[in-house]
Amino acid sequence: xxxxxxxxxxxxxxxxxxxxxxxxxxxxxxxxxxxxxxxxxxxxxxxxxxxxxxxxxxxxxxxxxxxxxxxxxxxxxxxxxxxxxxxxxxxxxxxxxxxxxxxxxxxxxxxxxxxxxxxxxxxxxxxxxxxxxxxxxxxxxxxxxxxxxxxxxxxxxxxxxxxxxxxxxxxxxxxxxxxxxxxxxxxxxxxxxxxxxxxxxxxxxxxxxxxxxxxxxxxxxxxxxxxxxxxxxxxxxxxxxxxxxxxxxxxxxxxxxxxxxxxxxxxxxxxxxxxxxxxxxxxxxxxxxxxxxxxxxxxxxxxxxxxxxxxxxxxxxxxxxxx
Amino acid sequence: xxxxxxxxxxxxxxxxxxxxxxxxxxxxxxxxxxxxxxxxxxxxxxxxxxxxxxxxxxxxxxxxxxxxxxxxxxxxxxxxxxxxxxxxxxxxxxxxxxxxxxxxxxxxxxxxxxxxxxxxxxxxxxxxxxxxxxxxxxxxxxxxxxxxxxxxxxxxxxxxxxxxxxxxxxxxxxxxxxxxxxxxxxxxxxxxxxxxxxxxxxxxxxxxxxxxxxxxxxxxxxxxxxxxxxxxxxxxxxxxxxxxxxxxxxxxxxxxxxxxxxxxxxxxxxxxxxxxxxxxxxxxxxxxxxxxxxxxxxxxxxxxxxxxxxxxxxxxxxxxxxxxxxxxxxxxxxxxx
Numbered sequence: 001x002x003x004x005x006x007x008x009x010x011x012x013x014x015x016x017x018x019x020x021x022x023x024x025x026x027x028x029x030x031x032x033x034x035x036x037x038x039x040x041x042x043x044x045x046x047x048x049x050x051x052x053x054x055x056x057x058x059x060x061x062x063x064x065x066x067x068x069x070x071x072x073x074x075x076x077x078x079x080x081x082x083x084x085x086x087x088x089x090x091x092x093x094x095x096x097x098x099x100x101x102x103x104x105x106x107x108x109x110x111x112x113x114x115x116x117x118x119x120x121x122x123x124x125x126x127x128x129x130x131x132x133x134x135x136x137x138x139x140x141x142x143x144x145x146x147x148x149x150x151x152x153x154x155x156x157x158x159x160x161x162x163x164x165x166x167x168x169x170x171x172x173x174x175x176x177x178x179x180x181x182x183x184x185x186x187x188x189x190x191x192x193x194x195x196x197x198x199x200x201x202x203x204x205x206x207x208x209x210x211x212x213x214x215x216x217x218x219x220x221x222x223x224x225x226x227x228x229x230x231x232x233x234x235x236x237x238x239x240x241x242x243x244x245x246x247x248x249x250x251x252x253x254x255x256x257x258x259x260x261x262x263x264x265x266x267x268x269x270x271x272x273x274x275x276x277x278x279x280x281x282x283x284x285x286x287x288x289x290x291x292x293x294x295x296x297x298x299x300x301x302x303x304x305x306x307x308x309x310x311x312x313x314x315x316x317x318x319x320x321x322x323x
Numbered sequence: 324x325x326x327x328x329x330x331x332x333x334x335x336x337x338x339x340x341x342x343x344x345x346x347x348x349x350x351x352x353x354x355x356x357x358x359x360x361x362x363x364x365x366x367x368x369x370x371x372x373x374x375x376x377x378x379x380x381x382x383x384x385x386x387x388x389x390x391x392x393x394x395x396x397x398x399x400x401x402x403x404x405x406x407x408x409x410x411x412x413x414x415x416x417x418x419x420x421x422x423x424x425x426x427x428x429x430x431x432x433x434x435x436x437x438x439x440x441x442x443x444x445x446x447x448x449x450x451x452x453x454x455x456x457x458x459x460x461x462x463x464x465x466x467x468x469x470x471x472x473x474x475x476x477x478x479x480x481x482x483x484x485x486x487x488x489x490x491x492x493x494x495x496x497x498x499x500x501x502x503x504x505x506x507x508x509x510x511x512x513x514x515x516x517x518x519x520x521x522x523x524x525x526x527x528x529x530x531x532x533x534x535x536x537x538x539x540x541x542x543x544x545x546x547x548x549x550x551x552x553x554x555x556x557x558x559x560x561x562x563x564x565x566x567x568x569x570x571x572x573x574x575x576x577x578x579x580x581x582x583x584x585x586x587x588x589x590x591x592x593x594x595x596x597x598x599x600x601x602x603x604x605x606x607x608x609x610x611x612x613x614x615x616x617x618x619x620x621x622x623x624x625x626x627x628x629x630x631x632x633x634x635x636x637x638x639x640x641x642x643x644x645x646x647x648x649x650x651x652x653x654x655x656x657x658x659x660x
Contacts, residue, residue, distance in 0.1 A: 043525040158614045188388035189552065190611045193596035197610050215525065218598030245602045259530035260600055261559035263582060270559070272534050273527035276495050292527075 002033040005209045006055070006177055011069035013047075013054045020281045024050040024064070026233035029307070032177065032226075037203060037210040039224030039241060041217055041256075045277045047233035048213045052179045055211070056096055057086040073177065092122040095170035099182035101162035105154040111138070112150025115169045122173045137168040141198055160191035164198060171202060181213045196223060217260060221245060229253045232278055232288030235307055239314035249316045252289045287319070295320055342412070343514060343546050344377035344400065349409035351395050355619060367619045369395040371570040372409070374645065379513070382540065382547040384561030384578075386554055386593070390615055392570040393550045397516045400548060401435050402426060413514070431461060434507035438519035440499030444491040450477075450502055451487035457509045476505040479542075480535060497528035504535065508543070516548045521556060533560060554597045558582055566590045569626040570618055572645055576652035586654040588633045625657065633658060 013025040025047045032038045042048040053059050054066055057078060071078040073093060081089065090096075098104045106114055115137060116130035125133065131150060138146035141164045154162055163183060170178055180199065184192040200223065203210055212223055220227055220241065228238040229250065237250040248254050258271035275292045278284060284291065286301040293300065299319055307317040350373075352366035370392040377383045385393045398404040400411055402418060410417045413433065421429060437443040444453055454473045463469065474484055480501040491499055500520065507515055517536070521529040537560065539545060551557050557564055558578055565575040566587065574587040585591045592609040611630045616622055622629050628638040637657050645655040 043527060160614055188615070189554070189593055189596045190388060191614065192598075193608065193610050194612075196598070197608075216598065217526075217600035221600050221602055222598040222604075242602055245600070256526060257600060259527050261533070261555040262599055262601070263555045263558055263594065263597060264599060264601070267559065269537070270530035270533055272531040274531075276497065276528070277525075 002035060004031045005034045005074065006032040006211075007070070007072040008051075008055070009070040009072070011051065011054055011071065012067045013050050013059055014065060014067050015063045016065070017063055022280045023233050023283060024280055025054060026283070027069075028230070028233070028235055030228050030235065030238060032209045032211055034209055035203065035207045036225045037212055037223055039220035039227040040211065040213045040230060041215065041220050041227060042230035043215060043277055045232075045280060046230040047280070048230050049181055051230070052096065052181050052211060052213055055177075055179060056090060056094060057081070057083075058090075088122070091118050091170075091175070092173050093175055094177045094179065095173070095175040096179040096181065097163070097166045097170050097183050099185050101159070101166045101186075102154060104166060105162060107154055110151055110153055111157070111165050115150070115165075115172050118169065118172055133172065134168075137172045138165065141165070141168040141171075141202075142194075143168075158191075160187055160194060163187060163191075163195055167195070167198065167202070171206065171208070174206065175208060177209050177211065179211045179213070182215070183212070184219060185214065185216070192219075199223070217257065229256070232283060233280060234288065234317065235315070236289065236317045237315065238307075239311075243311070243314045247311070247314070249310060249314070249321045250318050251293050251295050251320070255292075255294075287317075341378055342376045343379045343381075343414060344548070345410075345412035346376070346396075346400070347374050347410045347412070349373045349396065349399060349411065350407045351392070351399060351404065352407045365619060367617075368570050368621060369618055370399065370406075371621075373567070373570070373572050374409075375565055375572065375575055377514075377546055377548065380540075380544055380546055381563065382549055382561045384549045384551065384557035384564040385567060386551060386557045386564060387567035388552060388593075388615055390569070390618055391567040392618070393567050394518055396567070397435070397518050397548060397550050400514075401433060401516055402430065403435075427461075431457075431510040432512050433514040433516065434510065434512040436500070436503050436507050436515060436517045436520045438522050440491075440496060440503050440523070443503055444499060444506075446491055449488055449490050450482075450494075453491070453502060454505050454509055457506060461510060463510070472509070476509060479508065479539070480505045481531075495528070496524050497531055500524065500532050501535065504532075504539070508539065511543070512545070514546050514548070516550070518550045519552070520549070522551060522553065529556070536560065554594060555599075566593065569615065569621055571626055572653075572655065573627065574652075574654045574656075575645070576648075576654075580649075580652050584652075586648055586652065586659060587627075587656050588631050588658070589627050592630075592632075625655075 008030050011025055011028045015022040040048045055071055066079050112131055112134045115134035119125045119130040119133055134150050135146045138149050143149050184195050224241040227241045227244050228235050231252050237253045255273045273292050278288055286303055287305055290296050290300040305317050305319045307315050310316045310321055310323055351370040352368055354363050355365045357364040387393045399406045406419050411419050451473050454476055455469050458469045477486055482501055521532050549560050561578050563577050564581045566573045568589050574590050585594055592611050595606055595609045613630050624640045625638040625643050628634045643655045643657045645653050648654050648659055
């Protein structure tokens with residue numbers, strides 16, 4: 001693996017109210033290498049989006065809080081930064097793109113104004129200079145008529161174009177890390193292909209590391225170098241994407257792969273994981289997947305398995321999978 | 324009276340012809356009004372001359388991207404939306420012109436399941452009332468009979484009997500979709516139109532609902548029109564698949580030949596673009612440039628010619644008709660005419 005850029009250590013993000021404590025992220029560790037794409041996959045409620053918001057310092061307060069852990073971007077601990085310092089990190093060192101570009105873009109500003117705003121703030125550029133850079137960025141994400149696009153408003157663009165404009169904006173300050181949270185989920189298949197192709201191309205050109213969050217294992221297989229599988233706020237399996245797809249070890253990951261219809265093969269009946277994801281307000285004592293696992297044993301319900309390195313670089317949280 | 328109706332519903336119906344559903348030259352134009360006088364200045368051709376058939380007990384999948392007209396087609400079959408022209412023969416009878424009481428009676432035989440079970444179920448009704456509603460509205464049996472029927476339906480879709488007294492918000496997305504399915508099944512329809520019925524669900528839950536739909540089909544001899552943007556899901560559940568683009572049917576074939584031998588360049592691109600949960604895909608990816616054109620101003624000739632990698636001169640002028648490539652496979656493309 002290449003040199004690490006981002007190290008997340010024992011991250012815990014909880015939401016506390018008078019009546020309950022929701023453990024959205026509960027002790028997550030991972031590393032993003034320089035120039036690598038880390039895929040985070042999980043179902044709704046697995047804590048994948050809250051992990052990314054924690055990195056961005058955007059956990060919705062006052063109930064939500066990072067209660068423990070470190071997020072090291074090179075040697076800087078993002079958890080310890082003040083709001084002011086964090087503002088300088090966001091958009092500058094770390095950028096994020098979201099599922100729904102329409103809600104992330106400001107509807108009353110032109111695309112050009114939104115991109116140049118960042119450059120003026122973080123790069124102290126003059127307005128004209130920033131606008132020229134905005135046009136250049138838009139061209140690099142595949143807009144042929146970038147000079148016109150800078151003058152247009154978000155509603156004038158289609159979904160795929162908006163997402164490409166978002167990417168242009170996110171990449172304009174040349175961040176070290178790009179976090180993409182379900183970037184293609186709202187897009188049509190052929191447009192998704194365009195956006196994925198663009199993200200790959202940008203990574204190759206700029207060497208930016210990417211954290212790609214999605215529920216779609218197909219997108220992960222396509223894009224990721226490394227991957228982690230999350231369940232119930234924890235990492236249950238992590239490793240290189242080759243390892244996890246080819247030597248799948250955790251029963252949850254296996255079940256997930258067996259439950260998806262695949263074009264290339266005929267599956268008579270899908271494997272349906274029984275039950276539903278446990279509530280983050282009330283996790284069981286033992287393994288969080290125990291109630292839905294086909295291989296469950298008594299010890300699974302009694303003690304929580306540790307995340308162990310079972311093969312080199314391949315980590316699994318399961319009592320039944322050992323070296 | 325109620326008893327009699329129930330009996331006649333259960334009795335085997337002799338079908339005129341082998342098709343449950345025959346859609347011919349179906350069109351839906353939404354008028355665009357413009358100018359100060361709100362004059363009719365054009366049409367959004369949401370569905371433009373679509374024809375297909377559905378045999379009894381068969382599942383037809385319809386795939387396409389947003390704006391291709393797949394949902395509009397489904398809604399016209401359900402008679403939620405009136406068609407502009409064309410015919411929809413259901414059990415040999417054209418249903419496009421039927422209104423009032425006739426329509427209400429006929430509607431018992433075709434039901435719909437929607438994408439979002441959060442908005443398709445009335446949050447103020449408990450599950451028992453929700454499932455009983457179609458039975459009550461259509462006077463199907465006494466109170467006690469309806470209560471028994473609700474209990475039976477809950478069992479059929481895999482929910483516990485005590486779900487009857489709970490409210491939709493107490494259930495997860497997958498369970499809500501089960502409730503919606505139970506409701507659709509209440510009147511023992513022969514056709515179910517499922518519009519993106521599993522798209523909002525997590526993959527593990529999606530598998531549960533897909534399996535349920537497959538079981539119900541066997542148990543009740545249902546036919547489905549399964550509308551989705553997800554090619555893998557459509558392949559899994561369908562016998563035949565139609566691919567729509569910009570209001571037109573680009574290709575329609577039995578599942579095997581469509582996925583093994585896609586003929587239309589659009590189908591080929593669509594299949595190659597779908598990310599599969601496997602490393603090192605052998606398939607060559609075709610990345611289409613540009614967006615789907617607006618159905619208000621569809622391109623001349625073949626609607627796909629603006630993005631087609633194999634475009635020829637004829638494609639820009641002449642609209643290709645859907646022709647039979649072989650007896651299982653129809654395609655609308657000049658490459659094959």
